[in-house]
Amino acid sequence: MIDLNLLTQALGDLDEDLVLDLLKEFVATGPTEAEALEAVGACQAGMGTVGALFENGEYFVGDLIFAGELLTEAIQVLKPVLGGEASNDIGTILLGTVHGDLHDIGKNIFRSMAEAAGFAVVDIGIDVAIEEFISKAQEVKPQIIGMSGVLTLAIDSMKETVDAIKAAGVDAKIIIGGNPVTKESCAFVGADAFTTNAAEGVKICQGWV
């Protein structure tokens, strides 16, 4: 089993070689999906360290960008053990990061896991305008709409988007995800579910289809 504390620390230190070596060795041992999810959690905790060091002024925006690329690379290494081959036919999820927010690492992790679970995911990217969520939903008729955001202001964007989607008569369950999402913000936004954990998000979506 991989040393999860070392992995968290290596990601927080932005030690690319160590992160990737640890993960490649781990994947070569043929871990279970549950073990791979623990590794994702350890990487996510490392991003928490990066955020804290950014707040303290020890890391700069360039470090955030590098951290984002490193986590994306890390998830690519883990992808083969994050879920078996599945046909994309258990349901459709329309997914995007809400307007004003450019963060997409968490969204992309959720997309990979949802696809591995057999969902067809229509990913409409970052900083998605309200009208785009509505027009794409009317086009692909998803059972589920997923919204991502990590900035505090994303909560207001989510509320505006959910209000407009409902006003347009789109019939879909709505799940919101991202670090600032809570039970309270979920009620404020008017979504059906919330999570700060991609694996839990996939379970919630599976329960809906």
Ligand code: B12
């Ligand atoms: C990497 C990063 C960046 C990268 C983003 C790269 C990218 N491609 O995404 C870059 C450099 C571009 C960036 C830019 C900025 N950032 Co930034 N960034 C981060 C950082 C370090 C990590 C975010 C992250 O990827 N976390 C890891 C992922 C895996 O976690 P997650 O998103 O929560 O996702 C998980 C779950 O929530 C869930 N999930 C996520 N989405 C969804 C969706 C659904 C439907 C479901 C079911 C689940 C789900 O699944 C994931 C896996 O479990 C955070 C610090 C932190 N601790 O979060 C700051 C942070 C978010 N950034 C911050 C800031 C201030 C900025 C900038 C304003 C900086 C600047 N001065 O320019 C800009 C904002 C640009 C904008 N308009 O969006 C602040 C936000 C403060 C706030 N309260 O609003 C933070 C918290 C840093 C800090 N502590 O100050 N950032």
